[in-house]
Amino acid sequence: MSQIQLPENIASLNAYSSAKSEKLNGTTWLNANESPYSRRVSLDFEALNRYPDPQPEAVIKAYASYAGLSPEQVLMTRGADEGIELLVRTYCVPGQDKIALFLPTYGMYKVTADTHNVGITALEQSLLQQGSAAEIADAVGNAKLVFICNPNNPTGATVSTDKIAAIAAALKGKALVVVDEAYIEFCEQLTAASLLSDFDNLVVLRTLSKAFALAGLRTGFTLAPPDVLAPIRKVIAPYPVSAVVAQIAQEALTPDAITQMRRQVSILNKAKEKLTEVLGGSEKIAKVMIGEGNFITVQVRQVNDIKQAMQSGLIMRPFTLFGEDNWLRISIGSEQELEQVRRWLTQPQ
Numbered sequence: 352m353s354q355i356q357l358p359e360n361i362a363s364l365n366a367y368s369s370a371k372s373e374k375l376n377g378t379t380w381l382n383a384n385e386s387p388y389s390r391r392v393s394l395d396f397e398a399l400n401r402y403p404d405p406q407p408e409a410v411i412k413a414y415a416s417y418a419g420l421s422p423e424q425v426l427m428t429r430g431a432d433e434g435i436e437l438l439v440r441t442y443c444v445p446g447q448d449k450i451a452l453f454l455p456t457y458g459m460y461k462v463t464a465d466t467h468n469v470g471i472t473a474l475e476q477s478l479l480q481q482g483s484a485a486e487i488a489d490a491v492g493n494a495k496l497v498f499i500c501n502p503n504n505p506t507g508a509t510v511s512t513d514k515i516a517a518i519a520a521a522l523k524g525k526a527l528v529v530v531d532e533a534y535i536e537f538c539e540q541l542t543a544a545s546l547l548s549d550f551d552n553l554v555v556l557r558t559l560s561k562a563f564a565l566a567g568l569r570t571g572f573t574l575a576p577p578d579v580l581a582p583i584r585k586v587i588a589p590y591p592v593s594a595v596v597a598q599i600a601q602e603a604l605t606p607d608a609i610t611q612m613r614r615q616v617s618i619l620n621k622a623k624e625k626l627t628e629v630l631g632g633s634e635k636i637a638k639v640m641i642g643e644g645n646f647i648t649v650q651v652r653q654v655n656d657i658k659q660a661m662q663s664g665l666i667m668r669p670f671t672l673f674g675e676d677n678w679l680r681i682s683i684g685s686e687q688e689l690e691q692v693r694r695w696l697t698q699p700q
């Protein structure tokens with residue numbers, strides 16, 4: 352069979368090389384910032400012969416109410432990842448436009464830009480943290496989209512709502528500021544959603560994959576002024592949300608379910624505090640990054656310790672940061688899962 356030639360930008364991509372697809376023999380998965388709280392879902396459908404509502408009204412209303420917005424400001428997508436993809440596809444001209452991002456940060460901004468032959472203005476997290484809005488706007492240059500991950504994956508660093516507002520004001524008429532709030536439930540007060548009525552160039556990305564414990568459902572929301580969403584609504588797939596997904600998402604957004612989600616977040620935040628202390632006192636760990644989100648990023652002194660954990664079935668996410676190899680992002684899992692992390696930390700080398 353002859354090999355089909357792929358365009359260079361696609362041939363070089365390996366977007367979904369998660370540890371799971373690499374078939375590691377994991378028993379404890381703390382590599383993808385998933386929630387440990389799974390629940391059984393039962394379904395009762397009579398009308399799957401019909402196409403679903405392209406944007407299920409009840410879910411949109413429920414999410415708008417949860418986010419303090421109106422339904423016209425909410426678009427439901429297949430995960431926040433589809434929101435990223437739709438923004439790049441809608442607002443960037445291939446081979447011409449750029450996005451800006453602040454490294455280190457979530458990898459899919461770059462992957463999506465590469466896939467769509469869109470350029471990247473790579474700035475540093477330290478600029479986002481310490482620079483003024485004017486300096487940031489200057490560095491962003493003529494990029495069409497500016498991705499701010501808040502809290503940032505993998506550092507946990509946060510940006511205040513005031514600063515987001517100042518950046519959006521400085522980039523008004525020039526760029527869309529996209530605040531990725533995948534982990535915002537772990538520090539709710541930092542959300543930029545309340546700014547959406549004040550800025551016509553602001554977008555907030557949300558997901559049910561993290562605090563809502565529904566990564567397998569593939570559900571996210573793009574929150575933005577109606578005029579920003581209008582062109583996206585034209586290019587989104589015809590029926591992106593299946594009726595099955597809509598039903599489960601609706602159940603996840605009832606007042607009771609939201610209360611339960613907040614309870615779980617509070618347990619995970621406390622577990623994270625405890626684990627941070629243990630990590631800080633461990634000889635195996637050189638540095639601990641203190642930040643928000645259901646994960647902790649650490650630097651391990653010896654790469655062999657990371658190998659030992661992986662081989663024993665404790666799967667965490669290793670990566671290179673600041674040109675150094677031994678970084679590890681650990682998701683906050685269940686009590687038993689974190690006990691395995693503690694055991695690994697105290698094991699002799």
Ligand code: PMP
Nearest residue numbers: 430431432457504533558560571
């Ligand atoms: N943004 C960030 C910062 C993430 O960490 C993730 C998931 N790892 C996503 C977006 C994608 O989330 P979803 O599962 O909703 O596509």
